[in-house]
Amino acid sequence: MIKINYMSTLFVGIDVSSKSNVVCAIDFDENKYISSSFKNNQPGAEELSIMIADCMAHHKNLNTVVATLESTSVYSVHIANFLSTCETLMPYKPYVFCVNPKMTANYRKSYIGMDKTDPLDAYLIADFARCGRIKKCEPWRGSQFLALKRLTRHRLHLAECITREKTYMVSNLYLKFSELQLLDGDSQPFSNLYGATSSAVLMEYLSPQEIMDSSEEELLHFLADKSKNRIADIAKTSELLKKAARDSYRLDKCMYEPLNVSLASSFNCIQTYQKEIKLIDQAIEKSINGMNPNAFIILKSIPGIGPVWAGGMLAEIGDITAFHSSDALAKYAGLTWRKSDSGDFASEDNPITKAGNTYLRYYLGEAANSVRRHVPEYGEYYAKKYAEVAKHQHKRALALTSRKFVRLVFGLLVKNQLYTGEQLDPEYNIEPN
Template identity: 50%
Template sequence: MKLTLFVGIDVSKASNHVYAMNLARDKLLSTLIPNTQDGAAIIESKLLELLNRHVLSKIIVILESTGVYSAHLATYLSNSKHLALFDSRVYIINPKISKNYRKSFADMDKTDPKDAFILADIARVGRTSELTPFKGAQRLALERLTRHRLHIAELLSTEKVYALNNVFLKFSEFETLFSDNFGKTAVELLLEYKTIDDIIESPLEELAQFITKSSKNGFSDSIDMASKIQAAARASYRLDQIAYNPINLSLASSINVINCYEAEMKEIDKAIKRQVVGFNQNHYTVLMSIPGIGKVYAAGILAEIADINQFESDDALAKYAGITWRKTQSGKFDADDTRLTKTGNKYLRYFIIQAANIARQNIPEYRDFYQKKFNEVTTHQHKRALALTSRKLIRLIYGLLSANRLFQ
């Protein structure tokens, strides 16, 4: 440690404040440098100059996680061949770590130079021993892919909701027929039959043949399904003939968009599975051991958590994900209906909630827990039960990753 250079970098969009010290806490550098490619090269050269001038053999650099602003500099420094000669380690830490550490400096002002000093001092006191070094472009690439997946998923969900509005106008009882409103048979029925009357007036056997062909014999009794479709059509509202053509055009367009998004999702999933290989393989294997989570959600959780040692407890991880609840109380009244804070990492929250939804279908303990919470209230049953199941899953994830052991 005596031969180590400790560096803290307070990152903002426009600039980086760099603070460097030795083990004795002597200030060796405190300077403001632009957050640009040229600025990163300047930081590299200044650090190399300090290492050589003070005859140091190791360097530890700490930055806070500040969204995309810290990614470029962390990648640049962690990939520096010149700094690698000095056994360099670059860490991106949760801001809560530096916030908590700052409390030991009660009278310190909060300024950029002081923030950089705090980060350097965290390195000096050895707090990085439990952290995983930044893996540069690999983690950034995985994070970009998993976050883009959420972006596509949100667009897909929005388009489906929009399409279902047109479906209701065309065929108001349609949603009572299929478990998947955008399955192959459901979509082909909407596109093939232009009006409700076309379905009603179609011979039952002809409609049954259409169902058999479109579903590839997916229904055990196609005649019965055809009868249900015609019954739903008779129970549906009618529109003036002039309204059907615009609605059909809008539906066809939405279905094309939905198909495009779903195809893109499959390609992104393949890319995620390729990218995650070799990235914190132990923790990836641990997440994969939880029944039903799968490669994509495990990769998404891993990309957002990065290093479980950044979190003091499962409560801290839950707060980071925004899966905590605001308490609503007045006098002796405690509200049963409380809202998620949703102030944390929305990407991590998405992947954990999706994973919890799968876990409850594959792990009996989680299925029973979900059902118990579902039955406790009469409003928002699924959302509440799934959120509470997600919180339970966070405890499991934190425990397994912290102990580095597989689910049993």
């Protein structure tokens, strides 16, 4: 947490859009020094920095610049990075804060009847900083992790594309092979319904009836060939597949060909996404090796954590010294819960806030889900939380396991030590500077 002398600070509020940055600069007494608009490009940013520097030079009572803007997708990245590293502003120790738009939206409510215009939005953002609302925010940490972040976020995008495509093709799967899509556990012939063997069966057999009409020897040979002899009990798989075909609904013959075309397209999309994810995984590992190998090695020392999960967490966390406690890191990730108490009533069903970094929450969740399979302590904790409730068992247990995992990640990175399996302190805080 940084210390700012608010009495001698120029508060610069920037309302960012794709084409322009509307700026309002005030001091602690709300004297307005800048109220103008600049193009959201390099010349516009340089013009803004010169105007801020002139303002600081003419008012000797000001010695620090605090620039605050809302985090608006990629549009705020360039101006935030420019102001934090601009040589013109270096004598004035510039701090740049990219705040969650929800924070400024809630702050606006304190101004009853305030119009919504770009200049007023810029003033509101500057006043948000002037009133000390940025005390619990972390300043812009530069572009050190920006390249890695683009890779890890793109990987999440590809993973979501696969999930969306699988969800979309469920209806076509049910229409063509109704029983196969519904089976699970020991009655399901395939461990992965979207795997190579399953897709081969669905694509090369036009209908369930064709599976029924094929001989036992022919089907066994087909399954062995498509699975590359990786099926442990191929006879059982063949038996389950024929049973599923026998129990499935039959369609008019004219429907099977269009369904096959749709399913083939979906399988091709999934395979393409999976191929791209492998390439992104390689790029993530290559990118991170030249950045902060120490933190990367520490995270990979945790059982179940590979380069992708480690890279995803590191890209979003950045420098761990930006967080003074594991609670601050958990809040940044949105792994906190809203309390709902009134009188003697205390709600037991408290939703997670999800107001933090979505990408960090995703990678922490995936990492925690992997760790629980490798570390008994986390597996037992997950099982305990899973058994405590009758609904949302997995989501709740995984969220709580992720919160526990945050303490481990924070403790290891702060202490700069590898995972040894030993119990860390329940809480390890960094005292604010």
